[in-house]
Amino acid sequence: MYQYDKFDQAIVDARVEEFRDQVNRRINGEMTEDQFKPLRLMNGLYLQLHAYMLRVAIPYGTLSGKQMRMLGHIARKYDRDYGHFTTRQNIQYNWIKLEDTPDILADLASVEMHAIQTSGNCIRNISSDQYAGAAADEVADPRPWAELLRQWSTFHPEFSYLPRKFKIAVIASQEDRAAMRLHDIGLELVMRDGVLGARVFVGGGMGRTPMIAPEIAEFVKADDLLSYLEACLRVYNRYGRRDNAYKARIKILIHELGADEYRRQVAEEFAHVKTLGIDPPLAELERISAYFAPPAYEQGLSDEIDRSNPAFAHWVDQNVKAHKQPGYAIVNISLKPVGGIPGDASSDQIDLMADLAEKYGFDELRVTHAQNIVLPFVAKRDLFTVWQALDAAGIANANLDLVTDIIACPGLDYCSLANARSIPVAQKIAERFADAERQRDIGELKLKISGCINACGHHHAGHIGILGVDKKGVENYQLTLGGSGAEDVSIGKITGPGFDEDGIVDAVERAVEKYRAVRVEGERFIDTYRRVGADSFKEAIYG
Amino acid sequence: MVDVIRFRDDAANDQPLVSVEALSGQTNATAVRLESDEDARALLPYLNQLALIEVAFPTFRDGRGYSAARILREAGFTGELRAQGDVLVDQIPSMRRCGFDSFIANAPVDQATLDKSLNRYDHVYQPAADAALPVWKLRHG
Numbered sequence A: 001m002y003q004y005d006k007f008d009q010a011i012v013d014a015r016v017e018e019f020r021d022q023v024n025r026r027i028n029g030e031m032t033e034d035q036f037k038p039l040r041l042m043n044g045l046y047l048q049l050h051a052y053m054l055r056v057a058i059p060y061g062t063l064s065g066k067q068m069r070m071l072g073h074i075a076r077k078y079d080r081d082y083g084h085f086t087t088r089q090n091i092q093y094n095w096i097k098l099e100d101t102p103d104i105l106a107d108l109a110s111v112e113m114h115a116i117q118t119s120g121n122c123i124r125n126i127s128s129d130q131y132a133g134a135a136a137d138e139v140a141d142p143r144p145w146a147e148l149l150r151q152w153s154t155f156h157p158e159f160s161y162l163p164r165k166f167k168i169a170v171i172a173s174q175e176d177r178a179a180m181r182l183h184d185i186g187l188e189l190v191m192r193d194g195v196l197g198a199r200v201f202v203g204g205g206m207g208r209t210p211m212i213a214p215e216i217a218e219f220v221k222a223d224d225l226l227s228y229l230e231a232c233l234r235v236y237n238r239y240g241r242r243d244n245a246y247k248a249r250i251k252i253l254i255h256e257l258g259a260d261e262y263r264r265q266v267a268e269e270f271a272h273v274k275t276l277g278i279d280p281p282l283a284e285l286e287r288i289s290a291y292f293a294p295p296a297y298e299q300g301l302s303d304e305i306d307r308s309n310p311a312f313a314h315w316v317d318q319n320v321k322a323h324k325q326p327g328y329a330i331v332n333i334s335l336k337p338v339g340g341i342p343g344d345a346s347s348d349q350i351d352l353m354a355d356l357a358e359k360y361g362f363d364e365l366r367v368t369h370a371q372n373i374v375l376p377f378v379a380k381r382d383l384f385t386v387w388q389a390l391d392a393a394g395i396a397n398a399n400l401d402l403v404t405d406i407i408a409c410p411g412l413d414y415c416s417l418a419n420a421r422s423i424p425v426a427q428k429i430a431e432r433f434a435d436a437e438r439q440r441d442i443g444e445l446k447l448k449i450s451g452c453i454n455a456c457g458h459h460h461a462g463h464i465g466i467l468g469v470d471k472k473g474v475e476n477y478q479l480t481l482g483g484s485g486a487e488d489v490s491i492g493k494i495t496g497p498g499f500d501e502d503g504i505v506d507a508v509e510r511a512v513e514k515y516r517a518v519r520v521e522g523e524r525f526i527d528t529y530r531r532v533g534a535d536s537f538k539e540a541i542y543g
Numbered sequence B: 001m002v003d004v005i006r007f008r009d010d011a012a013n014d015q016p017l018v019s020v021e022a023l024s025g026q027t028n029a030t031a032v033r034l035e036s037d038e039d040a041r042a043l044l045p046y047l048n049q050l051a052l053i054e055v056a057f058p059t060f061r062d063g064r065g066y067s068a069a070r071i072l073r074e075a076g077f078t079g080e081l082r083a084q085g086d087v088l089v090d091q092i093p094s095m096r097r098c099g100f101d102s103f104i105a106n107a108p109v110d111q112a113t114l115d116k117s118l119n120r121y122d123h124v125y126q127p128a129a130d131a132a133l134p135v136w137k138l139r140h141g
């Protein structure tokens, strides 16, 4: 894992003092809430329905046991004993007091963490593949590139007041576990003639107008990357409109200009920017990469797993994934117990996951965009012990990628922008499909819920998506089918009129039963939907 | 009298500001105002004759002026580059990094707060229009 040097630490420490000063000026009345708002929003501090909400950055979703334990400490000391892991691989605390925030940031800085650029119209936390460094199918580890981007984008003087928020994802496998093409910029690392570089996709996003990013460059080499990205952002910053927040995302600009014209302008700007010498030498990428060297694997470990405990065997089948190192496995910890709040974890659960990472996982954890946690380096020999500990803490849910592994945004229970509640709908659907046998029979099904059109819950990318809308003051839910955030990326389509809270649960069940009735061998829900088409599903749902 | 915060030693330019459009007809104009939706590159043919370029910030959220400033400095402009409008004290350090060296802010700027924020960070991660060396340069020489 990356470790701060004295420069990184000095910058984060200065940030704590800066924010302490800003909070003091607010509390003393030297600043109005209006003046304070843009400052707190640069630091992930939102005013929500009941309290302040603080979003803490987990760069590319990677953290150590000590950092994870600090997240538990913050939940215990400053919040109500739990935190919420988000679709952007971060964590949010829902019950924060303004006057505590400088101390929270100081606690975070003591373990090389921060909340910088977790909100605001700037370059946000860089996201990546949660299996980075462990996946059998990666051409390289994407995390050094993500760290390079984290440093470059931190307090970038030109791009701190962009037209709108800006999200970048980096992956290095053909299998896309990070919804790469639904980001403002998506990078896919590829090898060409023995040289590692990036395919660059620009202009994806969800929200009100979901779009899949088109390819803008087929290959940018490492030592041109930052110049190329500055060119991409400068073209956007100069043209991007400010008059309408909904039309300010880069996806709208590229849609209006056309990908070819945008590509041409970026190429022109790049030719100029490249002369400025802003790219670090390759030695910097090498310096960072050294921190991500593979852990000290034990050689010659067995790949055998004793499957005599059936509950354990189910968990292994569903939540444990193949590793590139013989004798090791990737463990997914699902934070989706039936009846629970998707993505929430208690302080004790957070501590336990930290312990397990330290004892059995080379001190490393990941947060996934599906709001789960990953232990990326576990010896198969230790799987049963890990499972027992998770089971005792209520987080051995064997439902990864199944219908109850629901992504849901906080919705009207917390969020001031919400039209409808997301959490109770997620809970009702999970209860309806609680039967483990039935879930396994249904197979992979990505169900995603947003409480409003901002799409924080990625509903556009759900095989089944649910969108909360306000219908004359009553909460109403629209159903979308056919979306995907993976390498087969697509945007879901609305089936028809919306439903009330119980109606949406029934509608989901009818769609699932339709799939079960017409699927052919080996087909997932999404495959069947694509094969038979929207109409026959509509018929099943609306009769 | 408006308060100008200036980081230059030369005498202030007191010529009236002309618009970008008017500039092409006025070969003797030395001061111009760039609105936030205007293209900074339209000024490049005139940089030699200009002593002051004022860039408008109609709201603090409109960050187009940061790119305008860098483009002008990258093209070699060494005259006074002023940010005018809804300029917040906490934004001035980034504006300085983009090449602005004078400011007229709608709301009064507290000098002590400004001094503190200008001196807060010893290190930066990326090169810009100022002289600060990025940390990768300090790491690798």
Ligand code: HEM
Pocket (backbone or CB within 6 Å): A046, A086, A087, A088, A092, A164, A182, A183, A204, A205, A206, A207, A208, A245, A246, A249, A409, A410, A415, A416, A417, A453, A454, A455, A456, A457, A458
């Ligand atoms: C609490 C959990 C939250 C999560 C996990 C979250 C995450 C996200 C994600 C993943 C998107 C999709 C952006 C895209 O791909 O285009 C999004 C969009 C958005 N979020 Fe959130 N967010 C959360 C809370 C909030 C809050 C509290 C606010 C506002 C106060 C907010 C405002 C927005 C807006 C306005 C958009 C739409 C952006 C656009 O497309 O223009 N979100 N958020």
Ligand code: SF4
Pocket (backbone or CB within 6 Å): A409, A410, A411, A412, A415, A416, A417, A418, A419, A450, A451, A452, A453, A454, A455, A456, A457
């Ligand atoms: S989708 Fe809407 S309701 Fe849900 S968190 Fe985002 S802004 Fe709030």
